[in-house]
Each structure stands twice: as C-alpha cells, then as structure tokens.
Amino acid sequence: MAGFLSDLVQYRKLLSMILVLGIGGTHLSGFQMSVMNYASPYIQKFINETWLERYGSVLHQETLTLLWSLIVSMYCVGGMIGCLCSGYLTAKYGKKKCLLFNDLVLIVATLHTGFSRRAKSFEMILIGRFLEGICAGIHMNAHVQYAGEISPKKLRGFVNVTSSVFLALGKTVARILGLRDLLGTEDLWNVLLSFSGLVALIQLLFLPFFPESPPYLLLQKGDKNGCLKAMKQLWGEGNYHTEFDDMLKERAATKGTKIMNVLEVLKEPSLRQQLSIMLLLLLSLQLCGLSAITFYTSEIFRTANLQESIIPYVSLGVAISELFSIIFCSSIIDRFGRRILLWGGYLLMALILVFLETSLLLSDQFFWMRYCNVILIFLFIIAYGIGPAGAFASVMNEIFTLSARSSAFVIGGIVIWLGLTFTGMIFPFAVMALGPFCFLIFIAVLIISSILMYVFLPETKGKSITEIAEEFKTRQFKKKHHQTVEKNATEENTLCTKL
Numbered sequence: 001m002a003g004f005l006s007d008l009v010q011y012r013k014l015l016s017m018i019l020v021l022g023i024g025g026t027h028l029s030g031f032q033m034s035v036m037n038y039a040s041p042y043i044q045k046f047i048n049e050t051w052l053e054r055y056g057s058v059l060h061q062e063t064l065t066l067l068w069s070l071i072v073s074m075y076c077v078g079g080m081i082g083c084l085c086s087g088y089l090t091a092k093y094g095k096k097k098c099l100l101f102n103d104l105v106l107i108v109a110t111l112h113t114g115f116s117r118r119a120k121s122f123e124m125i126l127i128g129r130f131l132e133g134i135c136a137g138i139h140m141n142a143h144v145q146y147a148g149e150i151s152p153k154k155l156r157g158f159v160n161v162t163s164s165v166f167l168a169l170g171k172t173v174a175r176i177l178g179l180r181d182l183l184g185t186e187d188l189w190n191v192l193l194s195f196s197g198l199v200a201l202i203q204l205l206f207l208p209f210f211p212e213s214p215p216y217l218l219l220q221k222g223d224k225n226g227c228l229k230a231m232k233q234l235w236g237e238g239n240y241h242t243e244f245d246d247m248l249k250e251r252a253a254t255k256g257t258k259i260m261n262v263l264e265v266l267k268e269p270s271l272r273q274q275l276s277i278m279l280l281l282l283l284s285l286q287l288c289g290l291s292a293i294t295f296y297t298s299e300i301f302r303t304a305n306l307q308e309s310i311i312p313y314v315s316l317g318v319a320i321s322e323l324f325s326i327i328f329c330s331s332i333i334d335r336f337g338r339r340i341l342l343w344g345g346y347l348l349m350a351l352i353l354v355f356l357e358t359s360l361l362l363s364d365q366f367f368w369m370r371y372c373n374v375i376l377i378f379l380f381i382i383a384y385g386i387g388p389a390g391a392f393a394s395v396m397n398e399i400f401t402l403s404a405r406s407s408a409f410v411i412g413g414i415v416i417w418l419g420l421t422f423t424g425m426i427f428p429f430a431v432m433a434l435g436p437f438c439f440l441i442f443i444a445v446l447i448i449s450s451i452l453m454y455v456f457l458p459e460t461k462g463k464s465i466t467e468i469a470e471e472f473k474t475r476q477f478k479k480k481h482h483q484t485v486e487k488n489a490t491e492e493n494t495l496c497t498k499l
C-alpha cells in the first residue's frame with residue numbers, strides 16, 4: 001500500500017488529468033441516470049400545470065404517463081445515437097477534442113432543462129434530455145478509453161477503475177443534491193437538472209491544459225515527438241521508456257492496419273474471443289441483480305421499521321458504500337489482478353443473494369431477519385463494487401488493440417444502452433410476477449458468469465496490449481489445432497471402418 005501511495009504522489013499530473021476527465025465523463029452519466037428519480041414528481045406536476053395553462057384542461061393520466069415515459073426514454077435513445085457516433089469521432093478527432101465538443105453540447109442541453117420552468121415548456125426538458133443522452137453515449141466511451149490510454153502499465157488497473165469510481169460518484173452526488181434539504185424541491189428541481197452543465201463547464205476550462213493520449217498520438221497520428229512529450233508531461237522524466245517500447249511493438253504488429261469499423265470488428269475472426277468476453281461482462285453486469293436490489297431497497301428499509309424521513313439517507317449510505325468499495329478496488333486491482341476480482345466477485349454476490357433470498361422468505365416468521373436484509377443489501381453492494389463494477393472497465397480496455405478499441409466500445413455501448421432500456425421496461429413486471437423469487441434468476445446468472453470468467457478470461461495484469469493480443473491468438477490457435485486433430489482422427493476412424 002505504501003508503494004502504491006508513493007506511485008500516486010509521483011504521478012501528480014496524471015492524477016489531475018484523471019480528475020478532470022472523470023468529472024466530465026462517467027460522473028455525468030451516473031448523475032444523469034439517477035437524478036430523474038428525485039425530480040420525477042415535480043416534473044410531472046409541471047407538465048400538468050403547463051398543459052392546464054395552455055389548453056384549459058387537465059391532462060389525462062395516460063397522456064401524462066406517456067409524456068413522462070418519452071422524457072425518460074429520450075435519454076436512452078440519445079445515448080444509443082451518441083454511442084454509435086463515438087467510434088468514428090474518437091478515431092478521427094481523438095478523445096480530447098470529442099470531450100471538449102461534448103461539453104459544449106451538454107451546456108446547451110442543460111440550458112434547455114434549466115430554463116424550461118421559466119419558459120413554461122416541458123418540450124425543452126425533452127430536448128435537453130435527448131441531447132444529454134447523446135453526450136452520455138459519447139463521453140462514456142471516450143472517457144473509459146482515454147483513461148486507459150494515459151496510464152502507465154503499473155497503474156493501468158487503478159486508472160481504468162477510476163471510470164467506475166466516477167460513475168458511482170455521480171450516483172452519490174445525485175442522491176445528495178436530490179435530498180429535500182438541498183435541491184430536491186418543487187422550487188429547485190430545474191436547478192438540480194442543470195448541475196451537469198456546471199460540471200461540463202469545469203472540464204471545458206481545464207481539459208485543454210492536458211495532452212491527447214500517447215497511444216493515439218503515436219499509433220494513429222504517427223507523432224513520435226508528440227507522444228514522448230505527452231508521456232513526459234503525464235508521467236515525469238524517466239518513467240515512460242517501457243511503455244514507449246510496448247507502443248512501438250504494437251505499432252510494428254499493426255503496421256498497415258487501419259482503424260477498424262464496427263462491421264470489420266464483428267467479422268474479424270481473431271477478435272471473437274475478446275468480443276465474447278466483453279459481451280459476457282456487460283450482460284452479466286446488467287443481469288447481476290443490482291436492479292432488483294435497487295428496486296427492493298426502500299421496501300426492505302420500510303419493513304425494518306425505519307422512519308420514512310430516514311430512508312433517503314440510508315439509501316444514500318448504500319450509494320456511498322458502492323463508491324468507497326470501488327475506490328478500494330482501484331487500490332488492489334494491480335496487486336490481485338482482474339480475473340480473480342471478476343469471478344470471485346460474482347461468486348460472492350451469488351452467495352449473498354442466496355442469503356438475501358432466504359432472509360426475505362423468512363422475514364414474516366422471524367422479525368429480526370428484516371434487519372439482516374438491510375445488512376445483506378450493503379454487503380451485496382460492497383461485493384459488487386470491489387469485484388465486477390471496478391474490474392470490468394480495465395478488462396474492456398486491455399483486451400483490444402487501439403485499431404479495434406473504438407469500434408468494440410461502440411458495440412459494448414449499444415449493449416449497455418439496450419440493456420438499460422430493456423431492464424427499465426421489463427424488470428418491474430418481472431418483479432411483480434415473481435416477487436422475491438426474481439433473485440433466483442440473478443443467482444443463476446452470477447454463478448454461470450463466475451464459471452465462464454474463471455475458464456475463459458486470461459489475466460491481463462502487468463501485460464502489454466501486444467502480449468494480451470498474442471495470448472488470445474495462442475488460445476485461438478490451440479483451439480483450431482485441437483479441432484483439426486479431432487477432425488483427422490474422425491476421418492481416419494471412418495476410413496478404417498470402410499476398409
């Protein structure tokens with residue numbers, strides 16, 4: 001731990017850049033996904049009042065629900081559009097320019113939501129959320145890739161996990177500002193929605209002082225001097241020679257290889273293992289049970305006889321637990337590796353859900369088990385933060401070379417946004433139909449994911465991107481060789497039988 005802290009002191013400039021990247025990156029996504037829960041009743045009331053003032057009639061509940069669903073879904077639609085554009089934009093213009101332009105669009109978006117109340121126009125909220133979704137689709141992909149590319153090898157795991165740290169921080173900030181003691185009120189909900197614009201402005205002012213990522217400068221722009229300058233600026237004198245040699249090897253290995261588009265990545269046989277692992281990671285995160293835990297949290301707190309006024313603060317405690325557990329993950333990932341945090345984390349989460357399922361079923365018979373439910377929720381969130389939530393971004397960054405990374409992240413981003421839309425639409429009905437038994441589905445998903453991660457995911461700790469790519473090629477060659485041997489053996493047996 002002492003060595004880890006001394007490394008952080010040594011890379012002060014890098015830490016400053018991580019902070020500027022994070023607050024205008026996944027931090028905004030976490031905030032925007034969570035903040036609507038606190039503004040929801042006030043926005044629906046605002047839509048009703050605006051409609052009444054315009055047309056002199058009260059809005060039907062079905063129409064109000066439709067308009068509210070449209071506002072919520074526009075964020076996901078915008079997210080998918082932004083995600084589709086992110087691969088081309090980051091490859092052509094670089095992550096830095098994409099994020100700066102993204103900040104300008106986000107400021108325009110928050111001006112729409114911020115002034116919607118004064119303009120008495122709920123349509124401005126709709127436009128604002130759509131633009132925020134586009135920005136989220138771009139900055140989620142750009143931030144995660146940018147963070148992975150500016151890190152030295154020995155801190156690569158730590159820097160990659162910071163994207164998850166800032167995502168959790170955004171959720172926590174939304175819960176804090178959404179409290180009724182702060183901005184979660186009928187008079188200030190539009191100010192709450194506009195907070196993203198302030199954060200985007202901070203990144204817009206400070207990001208120009210930091211360089212583009214060294215791999216982008218060397219491998220895509222061919223700017224060797226610019227790459228060396230960026231590495232010296234971020235890592236200091238004498239701390240970049242190994243990384244620079246690794247990038248030269250990657251350039252030699254991919255010489256003549258252009259940046260691949262989405263279709264080329266999907267068709268490339270050598271990338272099928274990496275794509276399969278990425279999809280497994282993202283789907284398992286979507287179906288790990290976090291949505292169920294979030295859905296049941298308030299109900300479980302009420303059955304434990306917690307006062308209604310205290311529940312928002314206990315829920316805030318859950319968000320803070322997630323944040324600190326991911327921060328802890330960032331400090332241990334370069335020591336223990338990514339693989340064990342993933343398969344071990346999934347297994348631990350499955351075990352906790354087994355206890356939670358049992359406790360929920362027995363809560364009516366034993367009152368004290370209701371307090372166990374509260375403890376188990378906190379333990380589940382902590383296991384999620386220390387394991388999968390922290391490690392997945394690092395793995396996604398490390399298993400793809402620069403030529404395929406942007407398009408691979410587009411594919412991953414589409415899976416994430418479709419998953420958010422799907423779980424948002426289907427999950428409440430699944431909970432209504434299955435009740436607490438819905439956790440059995442997530443237990444099965446977690447156990448299967450743990451086994452698959454243990455079997456198929458190679459450890460990427462301490463390896464260069466070229467070494468990781470070579471390991472995947474070796475695995476693929478062994479698999480093909482084994483299939484060829486089996487095929488030849490079958491043909492020989494068939495021939496012998498005929499003779």
